[in-house]
Amino acid sequence: MDRSARVFVAGHTGLVGGAIERRLREDGYANLILRRRAEMDLTRQAEVDAFFAAERPEAVILAAARVGGIQANDRFSGDFIRDNLLIQTHVIDAAYRNGVKKLIFMGSNCIYPKHAPQPIKEESLLTGPLEPTNRAYALAKIAGVEMAQAYAKQFGLDAVCLMPTNLYGPRDNFHLENAHVLPALMHRAHLAKQAGADHLTVWGSGTPIREFLHVDDLADAAVFALEKIQGGPDALYNVGTGEEMSIRALAEAICETVGFSGELRFDSSKPDGTPRKFSDASRLNALGWKATIPFEEGLKATYRWFLENQNALRAA
Numbered sequence: 001m002d003r004s005a006r007v008f009v010a011g012h013t014g015l016v017g018g019a020i021e022r023r024l025r026e027d028g029y030a031n032l033i034l035r036r037r038a039e040m041d042l043t044r045q046a047e048v049d050a051f052f053a054a055e056r057p058e059a060v061i062l063a064a065a066r067v068g069g070i071q072a073n074d075r076f077s078g079d080f081i082r083d084n085l086l087i088q089t090h091v092i093d094a095a096y097r098n099g100v101k102k103l104i105f106m107g108s109n110c111i112y113p114k115h116a117p118q119p120i121k122e123e124s125l126l127t128g129p130l131e132p133t134n135r136a137y138a139l140a141k142i143a144g145v146e147m148a149q150a151y152a153k154q155f156g157l158d159a160v161c162l163m164p165t166n167l168y169g170p171r172d173n174f175h176l177e178n179a180h181v182l183p184a185l186m187h188r189a190h191l192a193k194q195a196g197a198d199h200l201t202v203w204g205s206g207t208p209i210r211e212f213l214h215v216d217d218l219a220d221a222a223v224f225a226l227e228k229i230q231g232g233p234d235a236l237y238n239v240g241t242g243e244e245m246s247i248r249a250l251a252e253a254i255c256e257t258v259g260f261s262g263e264l265r266f267d268s269s270k271p272d273g274t275p276r277k278f279s280d281a282s283r284l285n286a287l288g289w290k291a292t293i294p295f296e297e298g299l300k301a302t303y304r305w306f307l308e309n310q311n312a313l314r315a316a
Contacts (some may be wrong), residue, residue, distance in 0.1 A: 001059060001102060001227050006059035008033040008041060010091055011064030016106055016164075018171040019219035020061055027223060033057050036086075041084040048125050051093040060095045061104040061222055062088070062144075067108075070203070070273050072178035077136035084140035092147050096157050103159040104225050105148045106218075107141040109238060109279050110134050111163060119280035122163075122236045131274045149233045158231035162221060164239040165279045169215035169298065170305040174313045182212060185251055186306060189258040190297050199263040200255065203270035206248035211240050214298035217291040224289045240279035241291040247272075257299050 011017035115127030148159040
């Protein structure tokens with residue numbers, strides 16, 4: 001991919017899209033095409049079609065999505081499946097019809113079965129039931145993978161699908177109820193510290209195992225795929241660190257970073273989600289990509305960003 005190529009980063013105001021935009025600019029991509037939702041609503045086909053016809057991007061990185069934590073996924077499942085299906089369908093189809101040379105589809109490792117063998121390989125897709133609390137979102141993302149691969153098979157679309165593990169970093173959603181576990185816990189630990197609280201309550205038992213990837217590592221993987229991976233009907237790659245931790249260990253690390261010294265209490269009446277979610281990223285590693293940002297370093301950088309941007313945090 002030539003650095004002068006016209007690259008459309010869909011979702012550039014979000015966690016993933018923002019990191020990808022930063023990385024592309026650092027690498028010398030000078031012709032980025034960006035649109036805020038107020039300028040183009042990706043759930044509206046007419047707006048997407050008009051945009052592609054006018055701008056003619058050569059590459060598309062589809063990072064736009066409706067996302068959230070366990071509570072948001074469960075409470076707003078209709079919104080999650082509707083919006084994600086619409087966004088994916090409109091963008092992938094318009095990309096093909098307008099001669100896009102490369103499409104990167106960003107998904108999530110929640111597409112895999114709840115009890116998939118660990119660490120999770122790409123071959124586990126569609127081999128068992130999904131985690132119920134985020135099934136609607138997962139099904140939408142599975143449909144996106146299937147559509148990208150079907151268009152690659154039938155029409156020759158150069159499409160690569162990347163499935164990252166749990167993400168964190170600058171521009172994350174720190175909403176106290178609807179965010180993913182890491183940013184929500186960081187925000188709550190910060191408030192507990194400010195209030196001088198003697199304890200912090202964490203949803204669930206603390207025993208589920210997760211893997212956390214800094215969003216700048218994912219951005220690096222996206223640019224790697226853009227430049228070095230040939231898309232096709234089997235171009236599905238997990239993106240992970242190869243390291244895992246329990247939710248209890250995560251909460252302890254966050255409290256240490258934030259400086260909260262109170263007691264951690266776990267509310268087992270709340271859902272745990274998938275018991276263990278650990279990606280096998282060996283397929284992508286074998287091509288030459290590997291995560292490089294240590295968790296402790298990434299966590300501290302994320303908290304610094306949180307402190308500097310408290311007045312402009314996303315509301316939901």
